[in-house]
Amino acid sequence: MSKKLKIALPKGSLQDPTINLLKQAGYNVYMSDRGLRPNSDDGELDIYLIRAQEIGRYLAQGFIDCGITGLDWASMHEDSLVDLAELPYSRSTVRPTKWVLVVPDNSPIQSVKDLEGKRIATEGVEITQNYLDQHGVNAEIEYSWGATEVKVPDLVDAIVDVTETGSSIRANNLRIVDTLLTSFPHFYASKKSYEDNWKMSKMDRMVLMLKAALEARGKVGLKMNLPEKSLPAVLDKLPSLRRPTVSHLAEDSWVAVETIIEDSVARHLIPDLKELGAEGIIEYPLSKIVR
Numbered sequence: 154m155s156k157k158l159k160i161a162l163p164k165g166s167l168q169d170p171t172i173n174l175l176k177q178a179g180y181n182v183y184m185s186d187r188g189l190r191p192n193s194d195d196g197e198l199d200i201y202l203i204r205a206q207e208i209g210r211y212l213a214q215g216f217i218d219c220g221i222t223g224l225d226w227a228s229m230h231e232d233s234l235v236d237l238a239e240l241p242y243s244r245s246t247v248r249p250t251k252w253v254l255v256v257p258d259n260s261p262i263q264s265v266k267d268l269e270g271k272r273i274a275t276e277g278v279e280i281t282q283n284y285l286d287q288h289g290v291n292a293e294i295e296y297s298w299g300a301t302e303v304k305v306p307d308l309v310d311a312i313v314d315v316t317e318t319g320s321s322i323r324a325n326n327l328r329i330v331d332t333l334l335t336s337f338p339h340f341y342a343s344k345k346s347y348e349d350n351w352k353m354s355k356m357d358r359m360v361l362m363l364k365a366a367l368e369a370r371g372k373v374g375l376k377m378n379l380p381e382k383s384l385p386a387v388l389d390k391l392p393s394l395r396r397p398t399v400s401h402l403a404e405d406s407w408v409a410v411e412t413i414i415e416d417s418v419a420r421h422l423i424p425d426l427k428e429l430g431a432e433g434i435i436e437y438p439l440s441k442i443v444r
Contacts, residue, residue: 161220163205166244177366218346225336235342238360248317252333256311268292274304275313284333365441376411377431
């Protein structure tokens with residue numbers, strides 16, 4: 154039998170961004186309309202689609218070899234996991250997910266100490282309890298099945314909710330009192346699985362490719378030819394991942410330059426390079442950068 158690596162991907166808001174990242178890293182994952190067992194073009198992967206909140210537990214129990222889930226959901230199982238990499242992407246932006254303590258704009262609650270004896274609604278019960286324990290505050294925590302923002306102030310005094318931009322919080326006339334936890338997805342392995350040499354190698358290779366895909370996001374490659382006399386001025390203009398590659402052309406006194414820049418810089422830089430005598434300027438997309 155061929156060897157298999159059991160990997161869990163997060164079901165829900167992180168599902169599509171995660172599958173897109175895997176595709177950019179070279180792993181094509183194929184979803185069915187209702188299936189929780191996606192297929193892949195990598196026959197060594199056995200993929201499970203599981204709620205992000207549950208992945209850490211299944212890894213800790215040894216049912217899954219590895220998985221991608223947020224630091225927030227895995228932190229309570231960290232003693233049983235190997236944290237192979239932080240993967241800085243999120244469900245809708247490049248910003249991390251934040252667990253925040255939220256109250257109505259006109260609430261008298263100004264700090265965690267003001268929560269003493271109050272009621273809090275949240276999906277992150279353990280995250281919230283750890284936060285209260287750290288500050289020596291006793292409050293009643295109730296699990297929220299969703300629509301948490303509508304529960305204040307009529308049903309609870311405060312909520313602990315997830316946000317990336319804070320726009321929904323502001324739109325509902327709420328304000329953030331404190332940030333409990335900042336979280337990106339991580340690639341985790343179960344300790345037992347990571348002791349298996351084949352599985353360890355497979356996971357490490359996947360992590361390398363995922364990190365390379367993330368490193369390439371927002372960057373483009375740039376090629377150009379230019380008179381050698383213009384090279385110092387062009388090099389002075391170029392922001393580069395490392396030093397640009399410069400090679401001589403068959404035509405005397407001309408050189409080719411290749412570099413990597415931020416995509417947002419290209420629209421300002423290319424006209425400057427043209428003015429400095431660059432010709433045949435080519436901008437091209439990148440899928441991976443391996444450092």
